[in-house]
Amino acid sequence: MTPAPDANAFRIRRARRGDAEVMAQLLRELGYPQGTDQQTVHWVISHPEIEIFVAGDPQDRAVGMVSFSHRPQLRLRGRVATIDELVVSEGWRRRGVGRALLAQVAQRGKVLSVKQLQLIAPINVTDETRAFYRACGYVEGDSGVFRHSEYEPQK
Numbered sequence: 001m002t003p004a005p006d007a008n009a010f011r012i013r014r015a016r017r018g019d020a021e022v023m024a025q026l027l028r029e030l031g032y033p034q035g036t037d038q039q040t041v042h043w044v045i046s047h048p049e050i051e052i053f054v055a056g057d058p059q060d061r062a063v064g065m066v067s068f069s070h071r072p073q074l075r076l077r078g079r080v081a082t083i084d085e086l087v088v089s090e091g092w093r094r095r096g097v098g099r100a101l102l103a104q105v106a107q108r109g110k111v112l113s114v115k116q117l118q119l120i121a122p123i124n125v126t127d128e129t130r131a132f133y134r135a136c137g138y139v140e141g142d143s144g145v146f147r148h149s150e151y152e153p154q155k
Contacts (some may be wrong), residue, residue, distance in 0.1 A: 015052035030087040064088035066101040078115040
């Protein structure tokens with residue numbers, strides 16, 4: 001059973017430029033060894049169709065983050081939003097942080113009048129993570145994602 005979240009233990013806020021280093025660490029925890037860099041964080045934070053929220057601990061250090069993009073789409077006749085990254089630092093898992101971050105995006109999606117909210121999960125998603133997404137209201141959709149080989153990151 002997941003412990004009840006302690007609302008006083010963390011708070012959700014928009015990401016700031018000063019969060020770049022901890023965001024890089026969180027992305028490494030998510031399985032991206034390169035993390036990110038300060039220039040990319042600044043670019044993404046200032047982009048009008050990308051938003052990042054972080055969960056800050058009592059000292060306001062980011063312990064989790066969610067990034068999502070939103071854009072108009074023809075076939076939906078409105079906006080689609082995609083959760084691109086969701087990660088909670090290992091020591092903060094099972095404390096309601098991930099659920100709160102997803103709820104923040106869902107709330108923001110309503111403000112933006114999105115027609116569809118998607119979550120991009122890693123291909124090797126665990127059964128536990130899959131169950132967490134379902135518990136947060138997500139259903140598995142199609143998996144027809146194809147990427148052009150020339151645009152794949154070098155490992």
